[in-house]
Amino acid sequence: MLVLEDVSKTYDGKRMAVDRLNLKVQAGEIFGFIGPNGAGKTTTIKMLTGLLPPTAGRIMINGVDLAISPVEAKRNFTYVPDHPEIFTAIRGIDYLNFIADMHDVPTSKRRARIEKYTQLFAIEDALGELIHSYSHGMKQKLLICGALLPQAPLFILDEPLVGLDPLAAKRLKEIMVKHCAAGGTVFFSSHLLAVVDQICDRVAVINQGELVICDRVERIKNGFAQSLEDIFLELTQDA
Amino acid sequence: MRKFWALVRLELLEFFSKYRMGLGTGATKRGKGLPVLTLLLLAVPFINMSFGVYQRFLGWGRPELGVAYMTMIAFFLMCFTAIPFLFSLYLHSSDYQFLTPLPIPTKYLGLAKLVVVWLYLTGINFVILFPVALLVGLNGGLMVWSLLFSLLLSVVTPTPPLFLSSLAVLGLSTISANRNRKNLLSLVFAFALLGLVLGAQLLLTDENARRLVDWTTRLTRLYPPAGWSAQIVNGSLLGLLKYGVLNILCYWGLQGTTRKLYRSALVFSGAKPARQHVAFDYRPRKKYGQLIRRHLLIIVKQPVFLLNTILNLALPGLVFLIGLLSGDLTVESFLIPGEQKRLLLFWVGLASAPALLTNLSATAITREGKAFWETRVLPVESWTNLRARIDTTILVNLTFSLLVSVVLFRCLPLEKLALLPVLFFVTMLTIFVATTDLVINIYRPYLNWTNPAAAIKNNLNVLLSLAYRPLLAVIPFLCAVCFPRANVYGILFYSGLILFLLTLLVRRVLRTVLVEKFDQIPV
Numbered sequence A: 001m002l003v004l005e006d007v008s009k010t011y012d013g014k015r016m017a018v019d020r021l022n023l024k025v026q027a028g029e030i031f032g033f034i035g036p037n038g039a040g041k042t043t044t045i046k047m048l049t050g051l052l053p054p055t056a057g058r059i060m061i062n063g064v065d066l067a068i069s070p071v072e073a074k075r076n077f078t079y080v081p082d083h084p085e086i087f088t089a090i091r092g093i094d095y096l097n098f099i100a101d102m103h104d105v106p107t108s109k110r111r112a113r114i115e116k117y118t119q120l121f122a123i124e125d126a127l128g129e130l131i132h133s134y135s136h137g138m139k140q141k142l143l144i145c146g147a148l149l150p151q152a153p154l155f156i157l158d159e160p161l162v163g164l165d166p167l168a169a170k171r172l173k174e175i176m177v178k179h180c181a182a183g184g185t186v187f188f189s190s191h192l193l194a195v196v197d198q199i200c201d202r203v204a205v206i207n208q209g210e211l212v213i214c215d216r217v218e219r220i221k222n223g224f225a226q227s228l229e230d231i232f233l234e235l236t237q238d239a
Numbered sequence B: 001m002r003k004f005w006a007l008v009r010l011e012l013l014e015f016f017s018k019y020r021m022g023l024g025t026g027a028t029k030r031g032k033g034l035p036v037l038t039l040l041l042l043a044v045p046f047i048n049m050s051f052g053v054y055q056r057f058l059g060w061g062r063p064e065l066g067v068a069y070m071t072m073i074a075f076f077l078m079c080f081t082a083i084p085f086l087f088s089l090y091l092h093s094s095d096y097q098f099l100t101p102l103p104i105p106t107k108y109l110g111l112a113k114l115v116v117v118w119l120y121l122t123g124i125n126f127v128i129l130f131p132v133a134l135l136v137g138l139n140g141g142l143m144v145w146s147l148l149f150s151l152l153l154s155v156v157t158p159t160p161p162l163f164l165s166s167l168a169v170l171g172l173s174t175i176s177a178n179r180n181r182k183n184l185l186s187l188v189f190a191f192a193l194l195g196l197v198l199g200a201q202l203l204l205t206d207e208n209a210r211r212l213v214d215w216t217t218r219l220t221r222l223y224p225p226a227g228w229s230a231q232i233v234n235g236s237l238l239g240l241l242k243y244g245v246l247n248i249l250c251y252w253g254l255q256g257t258t259r260k261l262y263r264s265a266l267v268f269s270g271a272k273p274a275r276q277h278v279a280f281d282y283r284p285r286k287k288y289g290q291l292i293r294r295h296l297l298i299i300v301k302q303p304v305f306l307l308n309t310i311l312n313l314a315l316p317g318l319v320f321l322i323g324l325l326s327g328d329l330t331v332e333s334f335l336i337p338g339e340q341k342r343l344l345l346f347w348v349g350l351a352s353a354p355a356l357l358t359n360l361s362a363t364a365i366t367r368e369g370k371a372f373w374e375t376r377v378l379p380v381e382s383w384t385n386l387r388a389r390i391d392t393t394i395l396v397n398l399t400f401s402l403l404v405s406v407v408l409f410r411c412l413p414l415e416k417l418a419l420l421p422v423l424f425f426v427t428m429l430t431i432f433v434a435t436t437d438l439v440i441n442i443y444r445p446y447l448n449w450t451n452p453a454a455a456i457k458n459n460l461n462v463l464l465s466l467a468y469r470p471l472l473a474v475i476p477f478l479c480a481v482c483f484p485r486a487n488v489y490g491i492l493f494y495s496g497l498i499l500f501l502l503t504l505l506v507r508r509v510l511r512t513v514l515v516e517k518f519d520q521i522p523v
């Protein structure tokens, strides 16, 4: 579903923010992407979504090269960034309709989906209000609803659980699991090891731009016979 | 009391920093000088008006009525200024959050803000009421004393309108403290101000002498302080005393209203408007239409962008209109035989002004700011993304240009034949400028702004886009040289054609080279 081949990025031409990253995410997987602050998670995700051009390497999404046919590739995923900075002078419903139009969500499904997801995240009452009256968490929920709306095969999220209330976090985790059960794929970055432990099929640990390990959660745990937290600290400290 | 003055200082500092930010200058030495300069420049027409009033009323033999007239004008001017000012200062201030927990009497919080407004109004008074008062006093033989009385008059007149404005704001706040309404309010009052100043100027003619004297006398009966003003400039201590008493009464009233305003501000900052269930529209729209709508809304919903755009678009028309109304400019002056050409050029100039004076495309990417990433992750071709920005500019500018063209065509005695080449030229010019300006923004995207004024004012993009505009004059000039036998219409047509070809070229560069540059813009 998602393939990264020797993807590198440097902002200043000297230090590599992401260094020759190779990853393969299969369809139907929940893939966790973890690493300490400044490891290069956001940078990687921005490259995956076409927001940042990689310095080197190739990104394939559902068999489509992001650099060669970006539009085709972008039809295959939706993205929730780590900050909810969107155009806020419109109503929530206008935002969702905008996303639905841009992703060609069929008219017949649009209303049902919008109602379903906004009710799930308890923002249906706020849809008629301007987004700049939303709280940080509400904006985040709106972005998540917008990303769920097109039901694209791949769902890319950057630290999606930070700032959500417990119920919304639980709902989002459920949705992620359901999405994958139905054949979809989720790629998300996180600091929350418990969550990664709980729902991910596979995880990749990145530190200072380099991939440290990438394997099934239980295999990593077996190999080290420790909790994921200890493994994480061990893997990312000695660099 | 020390705490109170510290608060006042804080409010003043905040006011000036906001004002500076509005101008888009920093806290450098030059940045500090600029606001003073703009204020002085703004003051000139008002001082001028004050002189005008004095001369007219002197000419009609009622100089002291000039003071009453100006007191009335100042009264409305101050109300129109104070209402939106009080509204934003009291009901939309972010400083309550850190001021409220401090150990300061709540009374001080409300009053400190009031001092800023009062100073502002007094400043206005000094440019509009003070000059006429001084002149009338001098004329009445008060000599040096007139300076003192005019000063006192300028200081005592702002309080009553301030009090009435605070009552109005209190009334408005019970209707709505909505943020959107606040912007609407500022806009409405800005236009009311403009109308008032224009109206006051236009009414002031010798034909209106009788009526003006009449009205002023009658209004003075309705608002007695205007009459007291006339007494004060003649050296009446009684007038001053009356004003003094009125000031004390108003001050009492203001203590009450500001306390109420302060309380409702605290409520509003925590409370949410009542939820309402509306039936939403789920009908799909065209993708391209949605993109254009987005870019239009970015302009329309951000008051700074909207005002800037409207002002740039309407400025030449306004100048023309004022010229016509004030009689400096008459349609007849264009009707001199053999002056058809001048008339035509004037028409082309005004119709091209929206394209030449605005530079919406030069900030088309910048205006999106931190929300720029949104369209980048959507399945939209980068070229389409760029095209939507260009077309938004064209849509705005061309609508306005066509409007101006048609209105002028109806008003001025122009040949029917002229319509086609002029519209062709103006359209091509608009399209060319809208396309070319975007190149600048692609090279210089600036997305991390927090203050919208910084996105569109005083930045190099805007300057660059304005800098190449004069070069465009080369095109008609070249046409005139290359086709010496062509008449004005021919030159307009050929120039339009050249602009069209140039646009094709720029578009080609945008599509092939600059799209890639656009894709590299880091977010």
Ligand SMILES: Nc1ncnc2c1ncn2[C@@H]1O[C@H](COP(=O)(O)OP(=O)(O)OP(=O)(O)O)[C@@H](O)[C@H]1O
Residues within 6 Å of the ligand: A011, A012, A017, A035, A036, A037, A038, A039, A040, A041, A042, A043, A044
């Ligand atoms: N716009 C930028 N310009 C220059 N350097 C940057 C920029 N963005 C990120 N970096 C650098 O790239 C590296 C990776 O940053 P990135 O934001 O990808 O980290 P992260 O893993 O998402 O961290 P966090 O857990 O804090 O979100 C950091 O060293 C950071 O300093």
Ligand SMILES: [Mg+2]
Residues within 6 Å of the ligand: A041, A042, A043, A082, A158
């Ligand atoms: Mg990050």
